[in-house]
Amino acid sequence: MTQTTARPHAAVLGGGVMGEALVTALLAAGWTADDVDVTERSAARAMELSGRYGVRAADPNAKAVKGAGLVLIAVKPQVVPDVLTEIAPTLRPGTLVVSVAAGIPVAVYEAALPEGTPVVRVMPNTPALVGKGASAIAPGTHATDEHLDLAERALAATGLVVRVAERDLDAVTAISGSGPAYALYLIDAMAEAGVLLGLTRDLATRLAVATVEGSAALAAQTGDHPVVLRERVSSPGGTTVAGVAQLDAHGVRAGVVAAARAAYDRSRELGAAAAPSPRGDR
Numbered sequence: 001m002t003q004t005t006a007r008p009h010a011a012v013l014g015g016g017v018m019g020e021a022l023v024t025a026l027l028a029a030g031w032t033a034d035d036v037d038v039t040e041r042s043a044a045r046a047m048e049l050s051g052r053y054g055v056r057a058a059d060p061n062a063k064a065v066k067g068a069g070l071v072l073i074a075v076k077p078q079v080v081p082d083v084l085t086e087i088a089p090t091l092r093p094g095t096l097v098v099s100v101a102a103g104i105p106v107a108v109y110e111a112a113l114p115e116g117t118p119v120v121r122v123m124p125n126t127p128a129l130v131g132k133g134a135s136a137i138a139p140g141t142h143a144t145d146e147h148l149d150l151a152e153r154a155l156a157a158t159g160l161v162v163r164v165a166e167r168d169l170d171a172v173t174a175i176s177g178s179g180p181a182y183a184l185y186l187i188d189a190m191a192e193a194g195v196l197l198g199l200t201r202d203l204a205t206r207l208a209v210a211t212v213e214g215s216a217a218l219a220a221q222t223g224d225h226p227v228v229l230r231e232r233v234s235s236p237g238g239t240t241v242a243g244v245a246q247l248d249a250h251g252v253r254a255g256v257v258a259a260a261r262a263a264y265d266r267s268r269e270l271g272a273a274a275a276p277s278p279r280g281d282r
């Protein structure tokens, strides 16, 4: 059965950073609090989310998915196999399973869940919390365009959502999934430099945040290549070329590439660890 209801009852499994972002996204996209259940390992955290958003703190996972037409998995990758074992017996036919877990291949979900279960993998990022996220979604074997549409409706309030093939998700994870940490690392470094040069920390941080936000907006709104935009900041013989030469001298570009490569490799490792063993004896 294909689940195409506009806003089916949703169960968010795992109410950590990303689970909370998904709960807020659903509510912002028009789901009512009555239509969203959230499960957690710790009852205190589940109650916290329930108190904050009015959603139902439901447990265990097997019970939460019983009445759901949309299940969103937001536990750590290492916990995904156990959660799939828990929910497989009670998942309704046709319920769309959406997972944000890094690295875990669609094949792992499809092997553990009832035959024909539609699965969509999502790689979101934390700016989703303020509607400025970037998410990529990839369909499993049984996910139709309608299932992708439903996943997009669920993510509508989080920001940019793009459709990709599953093979691209490790790279997406390395760039936009982990990317906010790289950007925030830069902001922190710029603010720290401002303090070193005599600004107050508050002023330096505000300037660094506004500068990175403004630069991103400039790139997004003009569509100009980042190098062209960078050249416009760089007056001949001026301050910017002096500064950027130091970024090159300190290998910052190479560091960013190495960071993304390491995140990509880690995403693949997480997937390999969760994959059924060749002997099929997991």
Ligand SMILES: NC(=O)C1=CN([C@@H]2O[C@H](COP(=O)(O)OP(=O)(O)OC[C@H]3O[C@@H](n4cnc5c(N)ncnc54)[C@H](OP(=O)(O)O)[C@@H]3O)[C@@H](O)[C@H]2O)C=CC1
Pocket (backbone or CB within 6 Å): 013, 014, 015, 016, 017, 018, 019, 039, 040, 041, 042, 045, 061, 074, 075, 076, 077, 079, 083, 100, 101, 102, 123, 124, 125, 126, 177
């Ligand atoms: N944070 C991010 O920027 C992004 C994260 N993701 C993915 O989102 C997923 C969650 O990450 P994140 O939110 O950062 O991690 P968190 O640790 O913040 O959230 C996971 C939550 O799941 C809870 N949990 C553990 N076991 C169960 C269970 N059996 N049933 C229900 N809940 C359970 C954890 O509780 P406890 O802490 O008590 O174990 C925790 O609160 C990961 O798979 C990650 O790859 C994807 C993109 C970006």
Ligand SMILES: O=C(O)[C@@H]1CCC=N1
Pocket (backbone or CB within 6 Å): 102, 173, 177, 178
């Ligand atoms: O660090 C992680 O593993 C998750 C996935 C992408 C961002 N955070």
